[in-house]
Amino acid sequence: MAEAMPDPPQLSWSDIPLDLAVLVLRRLPAHVDRVRFAAVCPQWRSAARQGLPLPRPLPLLALQDGTVYSLPSAEPFRLPACAGYRDACGGNWLFFSGEEGCFLRDPLSNATVTLPALSRVRLQYADDEARSLAWMDNNIDKDLDMRKVLFCSPHLIAALVRVRHLPRIALCKPGAASWWSVFVETRPPMFSDIAFHQGKLYGFDYIRSDLCAIDICVDNNTDDPSISGIRRVIEGTSIIAATLVDDFVVINTVYLVESSGALLMVKRGMYGIVKPASPDEEDGTVYPNGRNEFEVFQADFERSKWTESATIGLDQVLFLRRRCSRSVPVSQKEIPGNCIAFFENDDDDDTVWSVVSIRGHGKVDSKTSEVIHWKATHSSGNQDLTISFEMSISFEISGSTSLLEML
């Protein structure tokens, strides 16, 4: 252009061929950088559309107050559409429940899926024996106690809930007028985590260390989903909830997470020291001392067994969180692969702590959870995984955090 600036640069980069613009865009791993790229000019906006599918960007870390971190940047953004969410439940879906009802929202597209209120609960009894327990569960006067919500399909939402301290599975189809169907059996598996893997719902029975397939059928007339059976598909060796190693209490938790098409079971041993909460209290509180050990197993459905993995994969990072675990492909240098990122103190879950029968406050000291470090653990190649470095990302967070992942 004639009136262009005299010195550099003369050329306008909006004229760059679109396929070259796409090549540049593909090298931007942070979601926020891609969004900004597309906002620069109409040409680049169409390049961004043309370039699909792009390599998956690094995830966003979304806090409940609406603060978002676009990894690998430690600079916070505001994403009001995610403020106040309770859980992340797969894809970009966040779970909200409050006065405005119960719904899922994708904070980036603002798409929403309405769910039945948490008070709309129907019990589904496994058999007559379970029905005889009806008096126990009948008076659900409170809202469902949601432990984890999964967006399985546009027609199926699954949740791990607790009813009278026992873990149960609740299912619903979207819609304000539908119901949460809670499956009641006499001796329910003690599910500590659930996952949706290749079109099937699975639950991990913490006590027996079994992986259970949860079969779901759909009513022909109403389209309501319900559980038709729970089968143990992989029997494990039982996990001891807490052990003593030297002077430490090691608390064992388990996460189910899908990674590269496989279902993984990650055992985490978290080291802590028991200290009395106050001089006049007998019961102690576990203070984590920062040491964590991980073992990763892959579900081998054909042989009905867990196979131990020495690696997660150089191109994968596992983000572990009881309410929302993710495997995130990392294809760029910003975050090294074969790592596990986790919270030192997972959120408000006291399941594990009550199993350890540390009464009193019953969980890790909440004061320390004000500063949460994402720590990465690096596989050393053998079976023992040890912490070898801390990721440079370190946020001060007082609320819950989840990962959003762009498609």
Add this chain to the structure above:
Amino acid sequence: MEVDKGKGEAEETRKVAEADRDTVTLKSSDGKLFEVSKEAAARLSTVLAGMIAGGSIDDNGTDLKQIGSEALENVVDYCNKHANSIPSAALISSSISFNTAPFKEPEEWERKFVDRLSHDALFDLVEAANFLGMERLLDVTCHKISEMMKGKSPDQIREVFNIKNDYTKEELEEIRQELAWAFYDD
């Protein structure tokens, strides 16, 4: 003038002579001639490899009408530097890095090579690399460009890359509403 001289023995001898040479001569759109290592050109550019294999290299300077002299000089410079670097070492170091992505991280000298370029030169070079099918050089240049964008707001990117804001007010408002969270400059 490239008048048909008749494809006879003369042509044959010329080809033989060419095969013996270890450089090829390239001619920019503005008629400047550059010598480049034949081995490096064939290894780094699919287009030049095809021309060399197909015998369509002109001893007096193969015409590359789409590429200006400054960009061609950089291309040739890059090829010759690459010929002098130890490619096997470069390959080893990138294969054991964490990066299993299709993009290989630029070597130190490649970084320096693109860092010294003006924006216009970089622009021309990325187009030349694209035209010549130079995957590695495309990697290096696109990497550099992406580095120039990271962490910047759209306004800052427009400034760096001399891009006029062509959006209408309405479009801009729409984008801002949709993606407000990604703009920290407003």
